[in-house]
Amino acid sequence: MYLLRLALASLANRRFTAFLTAFAIALSVCLLLAVERVRTEARASFASTISGTDLIVGARSGSVNLLLYSVFRIGNATNNIRWDSYTHYAKDPRVKWAIPMSLGDSHRGYRVMGTTSDYFAHYQYGRRQHLQLAQGRAFADDPFEVVLGAEVAEALHYRLGEKLVLAHGVAAISLVKHDDKPFTVVGVLARTGTPVDRTLHISLGGMEAIHIDWHNGMPARGAGRISADQARSMDLQPSAITAFMLGLNSKIATFSLQREINEFSNEPLLAILPGVALQELWSLMGTAEQALFVVSLFVVLTGLIGMLTAILTSLNERRREMAILRSVGARPWHIAGLLVLEALALAVSGIVAGIGLLYVGIAVAQGYVQANYGLYLPLAWPSAHEWSLLAIILGAALLMGSVPAWRAYRQSLADGLSIHL
Amino acid sequence: MSQPLIELHDLVFAWPGQPPLLDIAHFRLETGEALFLKGPSGSGKTTLLGLLGGVNRPDQGSVRLLGQELGELSQGARDRFRVDHTGYIFQQFNLLPFLSVRENVELPCRFSRSRAERAVQRHGSIDQAASQLLAHLGLSDPALQARRADSLSIGQQQRVAAARALIGQPELVIADEPTSALDADTREAFIRLLFDECRGAGSSLLFVSHDQSLAPLFDRHLSLAELNRAASPTPPQEA
Numbered sequence: 275m276y277l278l279r280l281a282l283a284s285l286a287n288r289r290f291t292a293f294l295t296a297f298a299i300a301l302s303v304c305l306l307l308a309v310e311r312v313r314t315e316a317r318a319s320f321a322s323t324i325s326g327t328d329l330i331v332g333a334r335s336g337s338v339n340l341l342l343y344s345v346f347r348i349g350n351a352t353n354n355i356r357w358d359s360y361t362h363y364a365k366d367p368r369v370k371w372a373i374p375m376s377l378g379d380s381h382r383g384y385r386v387m388g389t390t391s392d393y394f395a396h397y398q399y400g401r402r403q404h405l406q407l408a409q410g411r412a413f414a415d416d417p418f419e420v421v422l423g424a425e426v427a428e429a430l431h432y433r434l435g436e437k438l439v440l441a442h443g444v445a446a447i448s449l450v451k452h453d454d455k456p457f458t459v460v461g462v463l464a465r466t467g468t469p470v471d472r473t474l475h476i477s478l479g480g481m482e483a484i485h486i487d488w489h490n491g492m493p494a495r496g497a498g499r500i501s502a503d504q505a506r507s508m509d510l511q512p513s514a515i516t517a518f519m520l521g522l523n524s525k526i527a528t529f530s531l532q533r534e535i536n537e538f539s540n541e542p543l544l545a546i547l548p549g550v551a552l553q554e555l556w557s558l559m560g561t562a563e564q565a566l567f568v569v570s571l572f573v574v575l576t577g578l579i580g581m582l583t584a585i586l587t588s589l590n591e592r593r594r595e596m597a598i599l600r601s602v603g604a605r606p607w608h609i610a611g612l613l614v615l616e617a618l619a620l621a622v623s624g625i626v627a628g629i630g631l632l633y634v635g636i637a638v639a640q641g642y643v644q645a646n647y648g649l650y651l652p653l654a655w656p657s658a659h660e661w662s663l664l665a666i667i668l669g670a671a672l673l674m675g676s677v678p679a680w681r682a683y684r685q686s687l688a689d690g691l692s693i694h695l
Numbered sequence: 696m697s698q699p700l701i702e703l704h705d706l707v708f709a710w711p712g713q714p715p716l717l718d719i720a721h722f723r724l725e726t727g728e729a730l731f732l733k734g735p736s737g738s739g740k741t742t743l744l745g746l747l748g749g750v751n752r753p754d755q756g757s758v759r760l761l762g763q764e765l766g767e768l769s770q771g772a773r774d775r776f777r778v779d780h781t782g783y784i785f786q787q788f789n790l791l792p793f794l795s796v797r798e799n800v801e802l803p804c805r806f807s808r809s810r811a812e813r814a815v816q817r818h819g820s821i822d823q824a825a826s827q828l829l830a831h832l833g834l835s836d837p838a839l840q841a842r843r844a845d846s847l848s849i850g851q852q853q854r855v856a857a858a859r860a861l862i863g864q865p866e867l868v869i870a871d872e873p874t875s876a877l878d879a880d881t882r883e884a885f886i887r888l889l890f891d892e893c894r895g896a897g898s899s900l901l902f903v904s905h906d907q908s909l910a911p912l913f914d915r916h917l918s919l920a921e922l923n924r925a926a927s928p929t930p931p932q933e934a
Contacts, residue, residue, distance in 0.1 A: 276805045280794075287793030598791055600750070602859065603778025603806030605771055690750030691783065 277608060281615040284595065288588060292620060295584045299624025302577035303667060304631040306570040307660060311636075313563050314657070315649055320556060323468045324548050326398030328528050331355070331363065331535055332517035334542040338558070341551040344375060344517040347385040347469045350444065351377065354514040359541050363520065368527045371396040373519040376481045376512060379452070380444045384426045386474045388481030388515075394421075396521055399468045410434045410461030417480040417510055418502060420457040423473045424465035432459050440474070440484060442493075450493065452484040455502045467650055479510035486510070520545075574667055578674050581620050585613060585678040589685065596686045609686045610679040617675025621668055629656065629664075698762050699723040700867055700899045701747065706756035707925075708742060716742055718925035719756075722917075726866070729890060729900040731910045734919035740903050743919070744871055747901075748781060749773030761866060778807040782860030782868045782898070784889075787876040789856035792845035796834070799844050800825040800858045803865075810863025817864065828858040831895075832888055850881045857889055864896040871903050886912055 285292045324345050332340045333353035342348040364372035373396060376388035394405050394412045413419035422432055432438065437456040457476060465471055483505040487494040494500070500508070522528060528547065535545035596609050604612075636651050643649050656664065701724040709715040716739045724730055734740035745751040746758055749765045750773075758765045761780060765773055782803065790799045804811035804821045811821055818824035829840055832854040839847070844855065853873055860868050870889065874882040886902075886909060893900045902913065910916040 280791075283791075283793045594788060595791060598785075598789065599802075600774075601748075601783040601785070602802040603774065603810075605774040605806075608806070690745045691748050 277611050278615050278619075280599075281612050281619055284592075284612070285616055285619060291584050291588070295581045296620050296624040296627060298580045299574075299577040299621060299671075300627035300631055302570075302574040303625050303628025303664070304635065306574050306663065306667075307628065307632045307656070308635065309566050309570040310660060310663065311632075311651060312649065313567065314659075315651055316563070317556065319467050319649060321552060322400040323552070324397075324399055326396075326402050326521060327519045327548050328522045328525065329520040329532055329535070329545045330517060330548055330551075331520065331543055331545045334544045337544070337546040337551045338555050340517065340544055340546055341548065341555060343377060344519070345469065345548065347377070347387075347473060351516045354516055355518075355543060356541055357511070357513050357515060359538065359543060360515055360518050362540075363531075363535065364518070366531070368522055368524070368531055369520050370523045371521045373397060374478060374515045375517045375519070376478055376514075377516045378444065379440050379442055379481070379484070381426075381438060381440050381474050382430060384423070384430075384472050384474055385444060386440055386476060386481075388476050388478045388512075390478060393475065397470075397519070399466050399470065403466070405466065405470065406464040408462050408464040410459070412461055413475070413477050413480070414460075416458075417477055417483045417506065418455060418457045419460040419477070419480070421461040421463060421475040422459060423463055423471040423475075425471040426474055427459075427462040432462075434459055434462070440476075442488075454499065455484045455505065478512050478515070482510040482512045483508075575670075577624070578621070578667070578670055581617060581624075581671065582674045582677060585617060585620075585675070586681070589613075589678055589682055593685065593689055596682060597689055597691055600686055600689075601691050606683045606686050610676075610683040613679040613682050614672065614675045617671055617678070618668070621671030621675075625664055625667060698726075699759075700726045700728070700761060701901070702757075702759040704757045704759075706746070706753050706758065708739075708746060708751065708753050710742075715754075715925040717746070717923055719743075719922055720924065722922060724867075724899055724901055727894075727897065727899055729893065729914045730902065731913035731916035732901060732903045732919055733905065733907060733910065733916065734903055735905045738919050739923060739925075740919055741871070744869055744903065747869065748777045748783075750777075775807070778803055779809045780866045782862070782865040784853070784856045784860045784868065784870040784873040786872040787849060787853070789859075790844035790852055792843065794844060795841050796829070796844050796847065796855050797822075797825050797840045799855055800829060800862055802859060804863055807863065810865065812863075814863040821862075824862055825858065828861055828892070829855070831892060832858050834858070849876045850885070853877060853885060854888070857885075857892065861892050861896050861898065865898055867901065868893055868898045869901045869903070872905070873902075874904065874906070874909070882909070883912070 330340060330344050332344060333351055333355050335352045339349060343351050360372070360374050363369060371392055373389060373393045377385060379386040391412050397405055408424065410421070413421055420438065426432070436459045438459065439451050439453045439456050442450040442452060457480065463470065483502070486505055486508065487498055487500040522531065532545045532547065535543050599609060633653060636653050640651055640653065643651055701722070703719050703722040706717060706719045707715050708717040732740070742751060746753055747760065749768065752766060760776070763776065765776070768776060791802070801821055804814055814821050814824035818827055826840070829835060834840065834851060834854055844852065847855065853876070856873070874885055877885060889900065
């Protein structure tokens with residue numbers, strides 16, 4: 275105990291170097307933990323983006339591409355699929371439910387998705403959670419009703435009953451707007467932490483209605499125009515959609531149905547298992563994630579080497595201190611213990627400060643990260659995995675502390691009581 | 696007289712790869728004696744003190760402290776034996792600068808149980824032992840005792856070092872040029888204080904210095920050059 279007191283007093287005597295050393299360790303620990311936390315949360319939120327869906331079907335392209343545009347609202351479909359392909363499988367006896375999706379429009383950078391009320395009934399995310407309405411209701415018979423994702427409503431400050439105009443295409447700045455057919459906000463979904471939060475949901479009829487007077491990707495002019503009221507009385511049955519999701523009665527049928535869809539003779543289709551595609555996608559990002567982790571490990575190593583350097587350089591100027599301690603009865607192992615304790619004290623204070631920094635950082639950045647990246651960073655007690663990382667850092671510090679300890683041990687044996695250098 | 700406190704017999708010591716530095720046929724220090732050992736720098740006195748402290752081991756011959764042959768003890772036991780029975784005062788910068796004056800004085804009691812026990816026996820507690828010793832050496836101000844050791848003047852620091860050497864009444868106090876950093880007036884006053892305290896604690900004093908002018912103050916004085924049969928080829932006296 276007295277050794278610890280001596281070690282701390284000696285460190286306090288060199289407080290500026292000690293502070294810098296501990297600060298370097300704190301920063302590296304903070305970085306490692308932050309990377310670790312973002313990694314874990316990103317993976318968790320990624321894996322929980324979609325659940326309960328057995329197959330996703332779209333035009334034939336790649337499975338990652340299909341997953342990206344149908345679930346993550348990233349990128350675009352290469353092609354549409356015909357409505358009767360959808361009804362063909364929606365009516366299949368093995369299919370419990372089917373959700374059609376029609377994509378391609380946007381509103382101020384947020385994607386618009388045309389679907390049916392089945393979406394609110396059957397779509398699941400996370401641990402098989404259904405979508406919940408935070409306010410209002412799902413869209414009903416009128417085609418010009420929109421249900422907003424939580425983030426859309428929050429970021430754009432929309433309230434129930436407000437009117438908004440959709441834009442054609444998905445560019446952040448769209449030049450062509452569907453401003454003749456405004457939509458009314460009828461509902462806002464509860465936050466899910468998934469891309470659903472960043473989506474505006476309208477009925478397939480609404481999607482059809484805003485494009486009803488469009489030809490070859492251009493809006494009609496003059497007399498060719500069809501007003502919103504006229505559209506309401508027209509047949510708004512779409513002829514094509516972008517993709518659809520299927521939930522099956524029995525999981526066993528998944529593979530056979532997948533094969534069947536992939537070999538569908540009327541139209542080239544692609545059916546994917548969301549779990550498998552998620553894995554595939556994550557393995558693409560996994561490399562970057564691993565690299566980030568390795569880099570932060572090296573930063574920690576750098577911090578610890580800084581500590582080693584600081585202690586080693588101090589050894590020579592502290593020969594007198596060691597000799598005095600020897601003359602008052604400290605044995606060489608006391609001297610070694612003193613240096614190990616010093617390294618431990620630096621590492622522990624670095625780790626504690628690092629955790630502190632992390633929490634301050636999370637507390638400050640939590641809202642921003644959630645709003646901008648859809649990533650929820652919990653202000654939680656370190657996980658078992660994080661504790662084990664911290665223990666490894668402490669172990670490494672101990673190992674490094676034993677290097678100067680060994681040198682001081684040898685040195686104090688050789689110097690003995692001689693103070694004259 | 697009873698058994699000698701220190702007894703050296705046919706001691707030969709050489710640093711590895713060098714000719715013998717010390718070759719002492721016989722040397723005694725009696726209990727309660729204050730001995731002045733004259734030794735210029737380079738004469739091997741630091742090595743001799745290292746041998747007495749059990750830090751170095753002789754190549755031949757014996758070093759006995761309180762009848763105990765140091766060579767028979769293990770490294771750890773010699774360390775313990777040294778602190779239990781010897782207090783050290785060095786030339787200067789004797790103190791750990793980052794501890795308070797009082798903590799510096801108490802240091803030996805932290806590493807030696809027998810010194811701690813004797814301090815408690817004589818003064819009631821380690822705390823009081825430190826206070827009384829410091830008071831005797833003219834450092835009674837509690838505010839001063841709580842200050843960092845390196846905020847004191849050199850003269851004060853040497854008195855703190857003396858208090859530290861004396862706490863827990865070691866049988867032997869070894870002073871290695873303790874006055875070389877002091878001016879002439881304080882030098883003699885310091886030595887008299889040291890005598891008084893050694894006598895009070897019943898400790899023998901081995902005072903090593905190159906300064907012949909201090910010799911008359913002591914019971915007995917010796918020159919290491921006379922003692923050492925392996926004296927350097929160019930005797931330091933001629934330098």
